[in-house]
Amino acid sequence: MSTTPQRLMLTRTDGSPISALVVDDEAVLAEMVSMALRYEGWTVTTAGDGASAIAAARECRPDIVILDVMLPDLSGLEVLLRLRKLNPALPVLMLTAKDSVEDRIAGLTAGGDDYVTKPFSIEEVVLRLRALLRRAGITTDDGDSQLVVGDLVLDEDSHEVARDGESVTLTSTEFELLRFLMHNPKRVLSKAQILDRVWDYDFGGRSNIVELYISYLRRKIDDGREPMIHTVRGAGYVLKPAR
Incomplete structure (x- = not known):
């Protein structure tokens, strides 16, 4: 009888790895999220500011983005709008240190698909990302949850x-x-x-x-x-x- 939880790795519909872009100027937090996603079998690109995030998105064409609202150069909302011009269907999970209804509404109105307030559980972020990918039709994973x-x-x-x-x-x-x-x-x-x-x-x-x-x-x-x-x-x- 199995002694480990049986869970399928999430992949694109063609079987290739999910590509994620993590955008946060807090290096330790960005690395924690990246490590968790690499453990999921995904390929991960990181960016510490808005300009780098936009450049990375053009180059790596991510399947999903984890985007901090507070960045040192551009506003996360501005970055989101530019990402939407590159790929209108790109799933984006917003991160913020502010726990207010106004911030959530602003992020979602600008095109964010989901919102997580810092501090957060890394596992919860992964679960939300997986749900966004399934909802966007980027992956198929019967029984994955x-x-x-x-x-x-x-x-x-x-x-x-x-x-x-x-x-x-x-x-x-x-x-x-x-x-x-x-x-x-x-x-x-x-x-x-x-x-x-x-x-x-x-x-x-x-x-x-x-x-x-x-x-x-x-x-x-x-x-x-x-x-x-x-x-x-x-x-x-x-x-x-x-x-």
Whole structure:
């Protein structure tokens, strides 16, 4: 039985790699996003300002763009308008440090397809990019959104979960916790790692929130079945396929 989540690599309809352009003047953030996309099997080009982004788009003809609104030379919205002239159908995910309705409306009105506010989860950015590519018809990936560990199946797009073919209803936090566990099967995850990934902040050392949500998951995933979620004393928790 498989011990790793089964997930297909996303490619163009002709089987060639997805080409992405990452535009952000924060070098560390741009590299984090780029690394995640390369792990997906994509080819990645980066640019640290608007002029470089436009030049890169002309040269590499990306399938999708991740574009920061705040750039040192041109406004991200101006860059977006120029990218639209090069390719009106180009999917663009906007990044911003500003969390306001006005910024979101401005970006979407200018032609952005989706919007993420900093700080963000890298995994969430990847999921949104994959959804934009599917919506644009650039790729075909039947079943791509599914994670499978043993008889447990999680669909990252529809947020549906099933164990041995039986539907399981989860809250949004329970879903995020299970998704993190399923992305790391047979790997022991500490409470600190789970807090950082699922809640994106700590609770001043009150890691009992993790124990509480693990217990919620166990009632829904393991109740009446052979357990998949295990406690490793002094280390954390691990999800393994049932034998």
